[in-house]
Amino acid sequence: MNLISISDLSRKQIIEILDSADSFRDRRGKYSEMVLSGKSLAMIFEKPSTRTRVSLEVAFRELGGHALYLSAGELQLGRGETIADTARVLSRYVHGITARVVSHNTISQLSENASVPVVNALSDLEHPLQILADLMTMRQRFGRLEGLKIAWVGDGNNVCNSLILSSAIMGMSISVASPPSYKPKAQILEKAKSLGGRIRLFIEPTDAAKNADVVSTDTWVSMGDEADEAERLRVFGRYQINANLMELASENAIAMHCLPAHRGQEITDEVIDGPQSAVFDETENRLHTAKAVLAWLMK
Numbered sequence: 001m002n003l004i005s006i007s008d009l010s011r012k013q014i015i016e017i018l019d020s021a022d023s024f025r026d027r028r029g030k031y032s033e034m035v036l037s038g039k040s041l042a043m044i045f046e047k048p049s050t051r052t053r054v055s056l057e058v059a060f061r062e063l064g065g066h067a068l069y070l071s072a073g074e075l076q077l078g079r080g081e082t083i084a085d086t087a088r089v090l091s092r093y094v095h096g097i098t099a100r101v102v103s104h105n106t107i108s109q110l111s112e113n114a115s116v117p118v119v120n121a122l123s124d125l126e127h128p129l130q131i132l133a134d135l136m137t138m139r140q141r142f143g144r145l146e147g148l149k150i151a152w153v154g155d156g157n158n159v160c161n162s163l164i165l166s167s168a169i170m171g172m173s174i175s176v177a178s179p180p181s182y183k184p185k186a187q188i189l190e191k192a193k194s195l196g197g198r199i200r201l202f203i204e205p206t207d208a209a210k211n212a213d214v215v216s217t218d219t220w221v222s223m224g225d226e227a228d229e230a231e232r233l234r235v236f237g238r239y240q241i242n243a244n245l246m247e248l249a250s251e252n253a254i255a256m257h258c259l260p261a262h263r264g265q266e267i268t269d270e271v272i273d274g275p276q277s278a279v280f281d282e283t284e285n286r287l288h289t290a291k292a293v294l295a296w297l298m299k
Contacts, residue, residue: 002111002118003293006128006162007191011169018136020292021285033291034064035299041065042090043121044099044110046072047224051259051286052100052121052129059290065298068094087113096298102224117297124158124224125185130258131162132293133285135170137278138214140285141254146171151212151249153177153205154239154266155232156184159218159258164188168197175200177208179235205239209248216256217241217266233265241267246276254278 002008009017027033041060045053053069060067077086087110090097096117101107104125111118120128139145150167152160156178164184167174176184176199183201192199202208209215220236221229241255255271257279263269272279 001297002114003128003297004107004111004118004120005126005165006131007165007169007195008128009169011171014132014135014166014169017132017289017292017296018139020296021132021136021288024291024295025285025288028062028288032064033062035295036060036095037064039065039095039298040093041067041294041298042070042094042097043067044070044072044075044097044101045121046099046101046106047122049100049122051283055129055286055290056098056121056294059287059294063291063295065095065294083109084113086110087118088115091115096294119293119297122158125188126162126165127158127258128162129286129290129293130159131166132289133282134163134216134256134258135166136285136289137256137282138254140281141278142213142252148172148213149211149250150174151177151208151215152217153208153215153241153245154217154236155182155220155222157218157222160184161188163216164192164197164199165195167199168192168195171196173198173200175202175208175212177202177205177239179203179239182235205245206248209245212249213253214256215241215246215249215253216258218258219260219262220266221262236266239266241271243268243270243274246271256282259283 057067091114098119098121099107100121101123104123107120107123220232255276257267261267
């Protein structure tokens with residue numbers, strides 16, 4: 001089995017992964033977890049990374065395995081070898097592959113041609129590992145997922161796409177506020193609706209944030225969008241999570257951001273460092289959910 005889209009998982013499987021992540025968190029450092037002893041993981045990175053690389057590498061090491069960091073320039077992919085051949089070759093050496101890629105087509109081809117589990121560590125379409133950490137954080141704060149009201153403010157990007165799909169799977173509702181040209185992809189909205197999703201699209205952030213339990217965002221200028229930075233900064237100027245926006249949310253609402261944050265743009269210091277912030281719990285949970293996913297797929 002692979003994890004390419006968060007929609008590859010059922011509600012039952014997501015709950016099992018989150019339960020496992022809770023257990024890994026609670027037991028960390030108390031005794032050794034060697035469930036992946038003797039196994040190796042290839043980690044392909046076409047993009048720079050802090051949280052994804054460190055969480056996966058530490059997770060795999062703490063599970064007893066050996067992780068190999070492979071940048072695009074270190075692989076023959078950079079010299080013309082096909083993705084299919086790379087997948088077949090790596091499958092002869094390692095027990096699993098994670099890949100942080102520019103194009104979702106790359107991760108799709110890897111999964112189609114590999115004979116070992118493949119995990120999407122970020123593509124331009126989805127970021128399922130991030131969303132599992134987000135779901136873990138929400139469940140920690142509220143004790144449940146079903147019935148929660150989610151607000152997304154900003155770019156309808158890969159993280160937003162996975163959050164929309166997960167909200168449908170887990171029985172949450174989601175309101176997305178984004179500029180008209182930066183809405184979530186139609187294929188994601190259609191898939192989420194087929195899963196029973198309750199999705200509302202807005203232009204104004206204030207409309208999405210009203211009575212929300214979770215207010216989430218991401219950078220306005222993702223990796224690969226730098227050529228459009230000036231235009232994005234102009235268009236997204238009012239799509240900021242700040243104290244005024246959080247006042248519109250529910251009384252116990254939390255603010256989330258997958259990081260890295262551009263403080264003063266999509267989120268203010270007052271919010272990210274304030275009492276409503278779940279941002280650093282969210283980033284810690286990348287480690288625990290990475291362990292749960294790797295153990296689930298490779299054990």
